[in-house]
Amino acid sequence: MQSSHVSLVNYVLQRSQPGNVQHVIDTIDRFGWTQQWLMNIGDRKGQILDDAIRTRRPKTVLELGTFLGYSSLRMASQLPDDAFIISIERNRQSAEIAHTIHKHAGVEKRIQLIVGSTESVIPRLSEKYHINAFDFIFIDHDGSAYLDDLKLLEKYGLIQSGTMIVADNVIYPGAPDYLHYIRNNPKYKTRLYESTLEYNDNVRDGVEISVRR
Structure with missing residues (x-):
């Protein structure tokens, strides 16, 4: 386990x-600003995520990339107890830390953490959780995988009319193929919300919010 992750858990607890x-x-x-940089969405872009959640008011949420559980905490904080959040994380240690933080915050029963790759988990979601499509999808893992995962979600019918998709870090580190696809696809209405990189005043970044027509 990385020392920064241990430091964060101890700091939070x-x-x-x-x-x-x-x-x-x-x-x-506070840890991200004063102790050590973290690669979650952060407080500034987190407000964009909060606003999107409040606008859509989803009952079913899918997160691609749990990391240490920060963004799923933000989403849980904006949703009623009966909203169902599924979060997929490839790294088992990160998922374990996220669960510890979720439990400390009292929301661990509202967030279903799945350890595995998105390409192996996504095809099984509908059958396992009896979900026809997700109301809200948050993408915040490897930018090079954004487009492949979006197409996989489309293939398995998990994106339908009204589904809102929020993608972080589309400017830095960037997800150019994802942006090209979704901005040139008439099935989506999409908009970039510019901000700065998490816990950094100097690096331009943004969040792309798209809605399936």
Whole structure:
């Protein structure tokens, strides 16, 4: 386990209030700004994610890339208890840390963590969880995989009319093939929300929000 991950867990467990989701989120943000950089969506772009969640008010959410559980905390904080969040994470240690943080925040029963690659998990989602399509999808893992995963979600019918898709880091590190596809596809209405890289004032970044027509 990376030392930065251990440091974050200790920082969160020691300095945030158990069961207080917003306080846990704020504590992670404070760590990212003052202790060590983290590659989650962060507080500034996190507001864009919050606004999107409130606009769509989804009952079913899919997250590609859990990392240490920050963005799923943000989504859970904006949703009622009956909303179902599935988060896929390739790295088992990251998923275990995310679960620890989710449990500390009191939302672990609302977020279903799946350890595995997106290409192996996505084809099984509909049958396993009896979901026809997701209301909301958040993509925040490897930018080179964004487009392949989007097409896989389309192939298995998990994106339907009204599905909102939020993709982080589309400018930095970037996901050019994803942006080219979704911006030139008449099946989607899409918009870029510009910001800066998480916990950084100097690197331009943005979040692409798309809705299936």
